[in-house]
Amino acid sequence: MRKSEHDHRQFKYTTLDNGLRVFLVQDTDCEKSAASITINSGHFNDDKNSPGLSHLLEHMLFLGDHNNPTANHVSSFLESIGGSINAQTGTEYTSYFLDFPDDYLAKCLKLFSTMLIKPIFDEQLLKNEIQVIDAEFQAKVRDDLRRLYQVHKETCNPNHPFSRFSVGNKEIFETFSSSELRTKLINLHRKNYQPQQACMCVISSEDLLVIEQQVTQSFATWQTNNTHNTLELPSLYQPDNLAIKVNIEPIIHTQRLIITFALPSQKQHFRSKPLTILSHLLGDEGEGSLLYFYKQQGWATNLNAGGGIEGSNFKDFNINIQLTSLGIEKTDTLIQVLFAFISLIKNNGIENWRIEEVATINQLMWDFSDATKSIDETLHLSQAMFEYPAEFLLAGEHILDQVNAELALGLLDYFVPTNMRIKAIWPKVKTNKIANWYNTPYAVEKLTNPILQAYLNQESREELNLTTLNLSKPNPFLPQKQIAKPINQEYDTPIQLINQAGLQIWYGQDNKFSQPKGDCFLSFDCPAVTQGIEVVAAKRLWIALLNEKLNQRYYQANLAGMYFHFYPHQGGFSLQTNGFSQNQLTFYTKLLTQIVEHEDFIHSFEQVKNRQLLALSNKLLNKPINSLFSRLAVLMQQNNYLPLDMVNTTQSVTPEIIYQTKKQLLNQFHLKGLMYGDWTSDEADQISSVIKSFRANYKVAGKTKRGVADIRQDNTYIHQVDSQHTDSAVVIYFQSPDASILNTALTIIAEQIVAGPFFHTLRTEQQLGYLVGSGYIPYNQHPGLAFYIQSPHASVEQLIQAIHQFMQNFSNNLLEYSSIWQSIKKGVIKQLSEKDTNLSMKAQRLWMAISNNDFDFSNSQKMFQTIEKLELSDLVSFFEKLITKQGFGEIILHCGPLSTQSQINNFAPILDPKIFKKTIGYL
Known part of the structure; x- marks a missing residue:
C-alpha cells in the first residue's frame, strides 16, 4: 500500500x-x-x-x-x-x-x-x-x-x-x-x-x-445475497442540456456566473490528475491571471476553478466567478476572455515543470498534512475504498506520479462553447419558470450559433487588448526538502521572551508532531475601537482592502503551504501566519511591515466596499436560528453591532476615512504574540527583536476591554428578531452566575448531560422541528447555556413552553443519573482533554490560553480537577438555581410573533437593541 x-x-x-x-x-x-x-x-x-x-x-x-x-x-x-x-x-x-x-x-x-x-x-x-x-x-x-x-x-x-x-x-x-x-x-x-x-x-x-x-x-453474521446492484446510468446531459444559459434568481443577494463544462468521469486518471492541473492554471490569482484581468477591468472580485458535481459516469468542471455590477453587463465579454485564456494554454502547452510543481505541493501537503479526527478519516476512507484500488487507498487523493501534459491538454477539447452550461445568478434576472419543491424562479435559454461563435471570435479578442494575460511563473515560495529541526524539550510549553509595557511575546517549540511547520500570532488591542461603530466599520473595511492586496501579492505563498490570516476582532485586529516554517518568519515580518505601510486602495475601494456591504446585507436574510444567534452575539458583546447599522455606517466610509481610521488604530495599541512550531530559540529571539523595534515606534496602550452584557437580573429579557422565513424559532440563553472555574465546569457538564435528552424529547418524541439542540456558549470567557428550536408548525409560545417544561422535568429527574454520574464526568473530562490532532490545533490552544491570561497554561488541569470533585448534588443545585434564576440571567430571542407573555414571569422586552446596549451593565 x-x-x-x-x-x-x-x-x-x-x-x-x-x-x-x-x-x-x-x-x-x-x-x-x-x-x-x-x-x-x-x-x-x-x-x-x-x-x-x-x-x-x-x-x-x-x-x-x-x-x-x-x-x-x-x-x-x-x-x-x-x-x-x-x-x-x-x-x-x-x-x-x-x-x-x-x-x-x-x-x-x-x-x-x-x-x-x-x-x-x-x-x-x-x-x-x-x-x-x-x-x-x-x-x-x-x-x-x-x-x-x-x-x-x-x-x-x-x-x-x-x-x-x-x-x-x-x-x-x-x-x-x-x-x-x-x-x-x-x-x-x-x-x-x-x-x-x-x-x-x-x-x-x-x-x-x-x-x-x-x-x-x-x-461476520451479516448475511449476503451474493448480488451486486449495478445501475446503468444514461448520460447526465442530453444535447438540449448543453450550450444553454440558465438564469436563476437567488434569495441571498449574490452576483455569480458559473460556467460549466461537461466531462466524463475522470476517476481513472487519479495518478495524473489532469483536472487538478487545469484548475491550477485557470484558478490562478496572481498577476497576469484570468482573475487579475477581470479585476483590472472591474468585472469580478473572485474566481474558483475546478469544483462541480461528479458521479460514476459524469464530472462537471465549474468556473465560478463573483461579479461586480459592471461584470453583469459584460458577461459575454467575460466569457470571450475565458476562451482566450483557454486558447493561451493550448498554444503555450503545459510544461512539465508546472505539473511537477503541483506534484511537489501535493506531496508536501500529504507528507505534512494536519491530522484529522478519526471519525472524519474513517468516513473519508470508507468512501475512498469504492474509488481507488487498495494499493492507492491512502495515496489516491494526493499522488501525482504520472506526468501527462497531453492528457490535460486533451481535456481542453471539452472546454468549448457547445459543451458549456452558463448559470447567471443575480437579483432581477429574467425568469419564466418556477422550480419544483423550492420555488426557485429560473429560465433556460438555448445559446444560438452566432453567440457561440462570438465567444471564439479572434477579432473581438484583439479589440480587448489581452496582452496582459499570462500563465503563472515558477513559484518562488515552494519550500525545499523539509526536515524538522532538533527539539529542545524545555520549550514545549511556551516561555515569555518579552514582557514590557504594551508588548508581550511568547515562544515555544513543538515536541510532538515533528513537522517543519509553525504558527505565528500577533494581536493588536487598539483603544480606538471603543469610540463607536464608525471606527469599527472603517476598521473592517480597511482589513478587507488590505487582504485584497495581500491575497493577490502572496497567492503563490498560499499555494506552497504558507498562509496568512489578517482579521478583525472586538479589541482591534490580529495577524496570523501558519504552514511550513521555512521562510515563514521572514514572511511574518513582511506582512507586519505591510500592515502599517501606506497602501493605495483607490482602484479596489468600491469593489471591496460593495462586497462588504453585500455580506452585511445578506446576514439579514439568514435562516431564523442563525439570525437569532447572530443577534444574541450583538446583544451580549459590548463592541458588537447590528448588521443593518454596520451597513448604514459602511456606506458613508470613504478612502480618506480609511486612512484616518488606520492612523487612529495604530496611534496607540497593546501587542501580544506567540511563535510556536519548528523554530529555534535563536530564530525566535531575532524576530522578537524586530517586533520590539516595530513596537517602539508607537504609543503604548493596555488591553482593550471586551464587555459582556450583565443579564443576571430578576427579569427575563425577551427580544423579537425579524425574519423572512415562515418558521418559528426560539433561542433561550442562560448566563451563568460568574466566570469561576467551578461555574464554568458546571455549565459545561450541564450541557453535556442535557444535550441528548433535549434532542430526543423535543425532536424525536414531540416532533417540534428538525433544528433542535443545545450548546455551551461562553462570551469572553463568561459561561452560558443555550437551547434552540426552529419549527415549521409550532408557535413561539409552544417552543418557549416546551423548553421551560423540559428544563423543569429534567431538573426534577436528575438524580436518576446517579448510577452513571462517574462515567458522565469521565466522558466530559476525556472530551475536554482530547489530544491535539495537529500542530496548528496545539498552537491555537496555547494561543487561546495566552489570550485568556492563562500564562502558566494550567486552567485546563484546574478544570479537570474541579469536574472530578463535582457531586451530582452540585449539578442538581445548579439546575434548581438556573430554573429559579438565582444568580442566573435569561434572555429569550424569537422569530415569529409572541402573542402573549403571560407564561413568562417578570419579562422585560428589548424593543431597541441600541437602547438595551446603552443601558445594560457590562461584566
Whole structure:
C-alpha cells in the first residue's frame, strides 16, 4: 500500500467471508476509536415514485433495532460515554460513522452492526420521522444552495436519477400508507444494505489483530445475497442540456456566473490528475491571471476553478466567478476572455515543470498534512475504498506520479462553447419558470450559433487588448526538502521572551508532531475601537482592502503551504501566519511591515466596499436560528453591532476615512504574540527583536476591554428578531452566575448531560422541528447555556413552553443519573482533554490560553480537577438555581410573533437593541 514516509500507523486491508471489505488502522495517537461504513446505495437507488426514500431509510436506522428497540438508543449511549454518531445520504453512497473511547470498541461495534443490519422500522416512529424529514425540508426551502441544486436537476437529462428530488418530504411519503412505506424501506434495505456492497474502515489505538477480531465478531453474521446492484446510468446531459444559459434568481443577494463544462468521469486518471492541473492554471490569482484581468477591468472580485458535481459516469468542471455590477453587463465579454485564456494554454502547452510543481505541493501537503479526527478519516476512507484500488487507498487523493501534459491538454477539447452550461445568478434576472419543491424562479435559454461563435471570435479578442494575460511563473515560495529541526524539550510549553509595557511575546517549540511547520500570532488591542461603530466599520473595511492586496501579492505563498490570516476582532485586529516554517518568519515580518505601510486602495475601494456591504446585507436574510444567534452575539458583546447599522455606517466610509481610521488604530495599541512550531530559540529571539523595534515606534496602550452584557437580573429579557422565513424559532440563553472555574465546569457538564435528552424529547418524541439542540456558549470567557428550536408548525409560545417544561422535568429527574454520574464526568473530562490532532490545533490552544491570561497554561488541569470533585448534588443545585434564576440571567430571542407573555414571569422586552446596549451593565 502506498503511504507517506511520515505515516507510521499500521494498516490492514481485508475482506470478510460475506464480502464486506474492511480497512483497519492502528493509530496509537488517536484520541478516540472510530468506525464508518459506506453502502453502495444512495438517492440514485430511490424508487421513481418515492424520491427521498434512501434519506428516510438512513433516518430510520437510528430508531431501533431487534436488539435495542428504543429510538436513538445508539446515539444516547454514545453521548453518555463521550462519543457521537452521524450519517449522510449522497447520490450513490450512504455513510454511517461514529466515534467512542477505545475501551468501548467491542460494545460499540456490536451496537453499530445491529443498528445497520437489523432495523425494526417501527410504523409509529416512521410516522414521526416523516415529520422530521419534512421539517428538514422546510428548513432548507429558502436555502439558495438547495434551490440552485434543484434547478440543476431540472435542467439535466430527466432520465438520469440525478434529476430526481432527493430529500423527501411529507407530501411524498404520505401518499403511501405506513405499512406500504415500511415495506418499501424493508425492500430497499434488504436489496442494497448487503455486506458485499459495503466498505468499512475502523481506526483505533488497539492492535490490528484485536480490531480485526472485534469487527469479525460483530459483522461476520451479516448475511449476503451474493448480488451486486449495478445501475446503468444514461448520460447526465442530453444535447438540449448543453450550450444553454440558465438564469436563476437567488434569495441571498449574490452576483455569480458559473460556467460549466461537461466531462466524463475522470476517476481513472487519479495518478495524473489532469483536472487538478487545469484548475491550477485557470484558478490562478496572481498577476497576469484570468482573475487579475477581470479585476483590472472591474468585472469580478473572485474566481474558483475546478469544483462541480461528479458521479460514476459524469464530472462537471465549474468556473465560478463573483461579479461586480459592471461584470453583469459584460458577461459575454467575460466569457470571450475565458476562451482566450483557454486558447493561451493550448498554444503555450503545459510544461512539465508546472505539473511537477503541483506534484511537489501535493506531496508536501500529504507528507505534512494536519491530522484529522478519526471519525472524519474513517468516513473519508470508507468512501475512498469504492474509488481507488487498495494499493492507492491512502495515496489516491494526493499522488501525482504520472506526468501527462497531453492528457490535460486533451481535456481542453471539452472546454468549448457547445459543451458549456452558463448559470447567471443575480437579483432581477429574467425568469419564466418556477422550480419544483423550492420555488426557485429560473429560465433556460438555448445559446444560438452566432453567440457561440462570438465567444471564439479572434477579432473581438484583439479589440480587448489581452496582452496582459499570462500563465503563472515558477513559484518562488515552494519550500525545499523539509526536515524538522532538533527539539529542545524545555520549550514545549511556551516561555515569555518579552514582557514590557504594551508588548508581550511568547515562544515555544513543538515536541510532538515533528513537522517543519509553525504558527505565528500577533494581536493588536487598539483603544480606538471603543469610540463607536464608525471606527469599527472603517476598521473592517480597511482589513478587507488590505487582504485584497495581500491575497493577490502572496497567492503563490498560499499555494506552497504558507498562509496568512489578517482579521478583525472586538479589541482591534490580529495577524496570523501558519504552514511550513521555512521562510515563514521572514514572511511574518513582511506582512507586519505591510500592515502599517501606506497602501493605495483607490482602484479596489468600491469593489471591496460593495462586497462588504453585500455580506452585511445578506446576514439579514439568514435562516431564523442563525439570525437569532447572530443577534444574541450583538446583544451580549459590548463592541458588537447590528448588521443593518454596520451597513448604514459602511456606506458613508470613504478612502480618506480609511486612512484616518488606520492612523487612529495604530496611534496607540497593546501587542501580544506567540511563535510556536519548528523554530529555534535563536530564530525566535531575532524576530522578537524586530517586533520590539516595530513596537517602539508607537504609543503604548493596555488591553482593550471586551464587555459582556450583565443579564443576571430578576427579569427575563425577551427580544423579537425579524425574519423572512415562515418558521418559528426560539433561542433561550442562560448566563451563568460568574466566570469561576467551578461555574464554568458546571455549565459545561450541564450541557453535556442535557444535550441528548433535549434532542430526543423535543425532536424525536414531540416532533417540534428538525433544528433542535443545545450548546455551551461562553462570551469572553463568561459561561452560558443555550437551547434552540426552529419549527415549521409550532408557535413561539409552544417552543418557549416546551423548553421551560423540559428544563423543569429534567431538573426534577436528575438524580436518576446517579448510577452513571462517574462515567458522565469521565466522558466530559476525556472530551475536554482530547489530544491535539495537529500542530496548528496545539498552537491555537496555547494561543487561546495566552489570550485568556492563562500564562502558566494550567486552567485546563484546574478544570479537570474541579469536574472530578463535582457531586451530582452540585449539578442538581445548579439546575434548581438556573430554573429559579438565582444568580442566573435569561434572555429569550424569537422569530415569529409572541402573542402573549403571560407564561413568562417578570419579562422585560428589548424593543431597541441600541437602547438595551446603552443601558445594560457590562461584566
